Amino acid sequence: MSAALEAPLDPRDRGGAHQPMLIVRDLRKHFPVKGAGGRSVRAVDGVSFDVQKGETLGIVGESGCGKSTLARLLLHLIRPDTGELVFDGDQVDAPRGITVSALRRQVQMVFQDSYSSLNPRMPVRDSVAFGPYVQNHPKAESRRIASEMLSKVGLNPDQFGPRYPHELSGGQKQRVNIARALATGPRMVILDEPVSALDKSVEAQVLNLLRSLKRQFNLTYVFISHDLNVVRYISDRVLVMYLGRIVELGPVDAIFAEPRHPYTQALLQSQPSMDPARRIEEPPITGDPPNPIDPPEGCRFHTRCPFAEAVCMERSPELTGDAMHVAACHMHDAGSGHSRARSA
Amino acid sequence: MPDTAILESPTKTFEDQAAPATRVRTYWQSVGYRLRYDKGTLFFGAIVLAIVLSAIFAPWIAPFDPYKESIIGRLKPFGWRGHLLGTDELGRDMLSRLLYGGRVSLVMGIVPVIIAGCIGGMLGVIGGFTGGRINTAIMRTMDVFYAFPSVLLAVAISGAMGGGMTNGMMALTLVFIPPMCRVAETATTQVRSLDFIEAARASGAGTMTIIRHHVLGNVLAPVFIYASSLVSVSILLASGLSFLGLGVRPPTADWGLMLSTLRQSIYVVPIVCALPGVAIFITSICFNLVSDGLRQAMDVRL
Numbered sequence: 001m002s003a004a005l006e007a008p009l010d011p012r013d014r015g016g017a018h019q020p021m022l023i024v025r026d027l028r029k030h031f032p033v034k035g036a037g038g039r040s041v042r043a044v045d046g047v048s049f050d051v052q053k054g055e056t057l058g059i060v061g062e063s064g065c066g067k068s069t070l071a072r073l074l075l076h077l078i079r080p081d082t083g084e085l086v087f088d089g090d091q092v093d094a095p096r097g098i099t100v101s102a103l104r105r106q107v108q109m110v111f112q113d114s115y116s117s118l119n120p121r122m123p124v125r126d127s128v129a130f131g132p133y134v135q136n137h138p139k140a141e142s143r144r145i146a147s148e149m150l151s152k153v154g155l156n157p158d159q160f161g162p163r164y165p166h167e168l169s170g171g172q173k174q175r176v177n178i179a180r181a182l183a184t185g186p187r188m189v190i191l192d193e194p195v196s197a198l199d200k201s202v203e204a205q206v207l208n209l210l211r212s213l214k215r216q217f218n219l220t221y222v223f224i225s226h227d228l229n230v231v232r233y234i235s236d237r238v239l240v241m242y243l244g245r246i247v248e249l250g251p252v253d254a255i256f257a258e259p260r261h262p263y264t265q266a267l268l269q270s271q272p273s274m275d276p277a278r279r280i281e282e283p284p285i286t287g288d289p290p291n292p293i294d295p296p297e298g299c300r301f302h303t304r305c306p307f308a309e310a311v312c313m314e315r316s317p318e319l320t321g322d323a324m325h326v327a328a329c330h331m332h333d334a335g336s337g338h339s340r341a342r343s344a
Numbered sequence: 345m346p347d348t349a350i351l352e353s354p355t356k357t358f359e360d361q362a363a364p365a366t367r368v369r370t371y372w373q374s375v376g377y378r379l380r381y382d383k384g385t386l387f388f389g390a391i392v393l394a395i396v397l398s399a400i401f402a403p404w405i406a407p408f409d410p411y412k413e414s415i416i417g418r419l420k421p422f423g424w425r426g427h428l429l430g431t432d433e434l435g436r437d438m439l440s441r442l443l444y445g446g447r448v449s450l451v452m453g454i455v456p457v458i459i460a461g462c463i464g465g466m467l468g469v470i471g472g473f474t475g476g477r478i479n480t481a482i483m484r485t486m487d488v489f490y491a492f493p494s495v496l497l498a499v500a501i502s503g504a505m506g507g508g509m510t511n512g513m514m515a516l517t518l519v520f521i522p523p524m525c526r527v528a529e530t531a532t533t534q535v536r537s538l539d540f541i542e543a544a545r546a547s548g549a550g551t552m553t554i555i556r557h558h559v560l561g562n563v564l565a566p567v568f569i570y571a572s573s574l575v576s577v578s579i580l581l582a583s584g585l586s587f588l589g590l591g592v593r594p595p596t597a598d599w600g601l602m603l604s605t606l607r608q609s610i611y612v613v614p615i616v617c618a619l620p621g622v623a624i625f626i627t628s629i630c631f632n633l634v635s636d637g638l639r640q641a642m643d644v645r646l
Contacts, residue, residue: 075546104548117539121371121561127540130557131547164371177543184547 010187010218012106013053015089020050021188021220022074022107027083029069033293041292043069045244047083051188056214056221058235058252060228060267062289066244067224068112071192074222075109076100088187105135108181112193114173118165124176125150125161131184142183149179152216153209171202175209182213188220195230207234228271232256240264243292243300250325260327262305299330311337378641385637388630395627399446408437410444410597419612430616432602433609434595438616442623444597448509449627452582452591453575456513460520461571467521468528469563473536473555483529486522494519498581502590512591516578527570531563565642572635576628583624599624 027047030040043066051057061067072078074085076093084091087106091097108131111117118127129146133139147157153175155161165173174194181189191210195203207230214221225231231238231252238255240248240263248261259265266285273279287304290296296303302312311330319326320333330336379385398405407428414435422430429438471482489497501515535541536559544554583600585591592598594605602620610617 072542077542077546101548104546109543109546111539111543113539117543119540119558119561122558123370130544130549134544134547134549134553162370180543180547 012187013088017053019053019089020086021053021088022051022222023084023086024049024051024074025084025086027070027073027085028081029066029073029078030081039293042244042295043292044073044080045295047241047244047246049239049246049249051220051222052237054218054220055236056223056234058231058238059222059224059241060226060231060238061241063226064289064292065241066292067226067241068192070241071109071190071222071224074190075107076103077109105184106186107188107190108184108186109190109192110174110177110181110194112196114170114177114197115165117177118173118180120165123162123164124168124173125157127165128176128180128183131180135184145183146179149183150176152182152213153179155179169202170198171206174198174202174206178206178209178213182217185217186219188222190222190224192224193226194223196225196227203230210234228256228267240267243289243295245300246319246328247301248325248327248329249319250321250327254325260321260325260332261301261329262307262331263301264327266304299328307331307338307340309338375641379637382637382641385634385641388633389637391626391630392634395446395630396450398443399450402440402443402447406437406440406443408440410436410440411595412436419609419616421613421616429619430613432606432616438619441597441602442599442619445599445602445620446623446627448586448592448596448598449579449582449600449624452509452513452516453579453627453631456516456520456582457571457574457578459513459517460524460574461567463517464521464524464526465528465563465567468525468530468567469532469555469559471525472529472532473551473559475533475536479529482525486525489518489522490526494577495581495584498585499588499590502585507590507593509592509596512582512585515585515590516581519581520574520578523574524567524570528563528567531566532559535559535562569635569639569642572638573632575635576631579624579628579631583620 025048027044029044030042032038032040045066047066047070049057059067059070069078073080076085084094085103086092087098087103092103093100118124122130125143125146128149129139129142132142132145137145147161150157150161155172155175160168160172160176165176168176174197178194194210195206198206210221211234213219221234223231223234235252237250238248238252239246240255240261242263248255248259248264250260255264256268259268263285270285285304290300290303296313298314299305299308299312299317302308305312309330315330315336317328317330317333317336319328321327330338331340334341407426414431417425417427417431417435419433420427420431420435422428424430427437427439429442432438432441467482467486471479492500498515498519501518502512505511505514541554541558544558549557582591583598583603586598586600587604589604592601594601599620603617603624606617606620
């Protein structure tokens with residue numbers, strides 16, 4: 001497995017360098033709510049984006065905006081209601097595409113809760129070895145891979161391998177989780193808030209580890225977080241979600257330098273400044289996000305948007321902009337009828 | 345724990361740190377370690393062991409034949425002509441009968457619990473893991489059995505099937521399946537929602553593989569603890585069935601049956617007649633206390 005992963009172009013590559021690793025088209029997942037009269041939570045409501053090979057795509061948004069649901073949809077851990085996934089040119093779970101189990105050989109996931117994502121009754125080495133084992137490696141080979149992976153994430157396999165999760169610190173557990181995800185030799189890793197539960201100091205170490213592993217194994221990351229600093233540090237491109245929809249997508253520098261969507265602007269302003277002279281007196285955004293069972297008509301952000309106008313309540317904005325940087329706001333759609341509308 | 349050293353930087357490898365000699369225990373080793381310092385559990389465990397051993401080796405340690413009757417030696421007090429614990433209403437040696445009776449009581453106490461643990465545990469794990477309609481079907485069926493008090497249910501089943509040891513054990517097994525199933529289902533449902541199950545699924549494992557590797561290990565401890573506490577209930581119920589004439593048949597030595605036949609003589613030799621009850625009491629309370637100790641040793645907040 002080692003030689004295969006370190007090569008610049010993976011032998012498993014099918015579409016070439018310019019074929020996106022993952023194409024997501026109009027992905028939708030509604031969870032029916034009991035006792036709500038057949039209504040449902042629109043956790044992910046029509047999301048389309050591409051993940052390029054070798055990039056890190058950051059996904060940010062408030063809690064409850066559908067980030068984690070999206071992560072699970074990408075791995076088919078929950079089945080989407082509609083929409084399609086195309087992995088390296090092959091449609092997932094389609095007649096002529098690749099199967100879900102084939103997808104799971106190439107995509108792995110690291111979960112937020114480092115505690116519950118490890119079996120408490122299993123030594124961590126066995127947890128790491130489980131992936132290779134179920135993917136038809138013999139037991140001894142799986143153990144060898146597990147030891148190798150543990151040392152790759154900076155844990156001495158002889159010292160930490162036989163331990164149980166409760167004998168490890170949060171950072172160590174998350175390292176084990178990363179080792180577990182990488183043990184099956186994936187090409188793409190979905191990281192669902194991998195550092196949110198960690199101390200700041202440990203967080204930085206794990207982020208650096210993730211960066212070096214990405215280089216080493218030629219990985220593609222989808223990095224989900226609510227922490228803008230973390231996303232800025234690790235991402236190449238950033239996708240901003242609000243209530244199950246994409247509101248803005250663009251290169252990390254562009255998003256942070258000139259955010260286009262009012263929601264992105266508010267998110268960025270809500271970060272406390274390091275300069276005491278620039279205290280934030282007013283909260284840039286107030287109130288809770290609307291209930292995803294009954295999302296607002298038109299633009300979903302209009303209930304909290306300082307620039308909302310009549311058109312925002314009527315029509316849902318499309319993603320518009322240049323090839324790299326798009327935002328779903330009527331203010332950036334010249335023909336929308338919004339008074340501040342200008343062509344992006 | 346040497347946490348900080350390895351977290352310095354990701355590029356720093358583990359060779360940089362001196363690996364301190366930390367002893368790593370497996371789960372069962374740590375359970376044993378905790379048990380070793382629990383004097384009470386050890387003491388009652390020793391009694392349980394003594395009872396089990398004396399039942400197993402009854403033919404060798406019993407001073408008399410437990411079925412040898414004697415017209416003149418009926419209902420004699422302790423120590424009469426070498427009968428250490430006296431004799432019963434047919435002149436049979438009480439000590440020998442108690443030792444032999446322990447065999448029946450322990451088998452009736454342990455075997456139904458083991459069988460019920462396997463069947464109920466399996467049903468619970470299947471129901472808890474698959475969820476949905478299958479789970480509802482299994483658990484509602486169990487609830488029907490739950491609606492009856494366990495004693496009544498045991499009496500009703502063995503009454504319907506007729507007496508005898510096998511039928512008694514089958515009745516007890518049926519009584520214990522629903523609670524076992526409930527315990528296994530609860531534990532499985534808790535485990536199922538944890539991320540490591542999702543992680544296992546993400547690495548491509550099928551349902552059976554996940555159950556075998558990730559669910560059973562986590563469900564085993566609560567099921568085992570609960571089963572150990574059911575043994576005493578089972579011994580009591582088995583004795584009750586024998587007492588009512590639904591268990592083993594005379595002249596088989598059995599604590600419940602002995603209690604039943606000796607009860608008319610309670611005014612003649614009260615202490616001798618109470619002995620089977622004392623045996624039942626000591627055995628079930630020791631099993632209960634050991635079960636409590638096991639719970640404390642095994643139910644670790646991991």
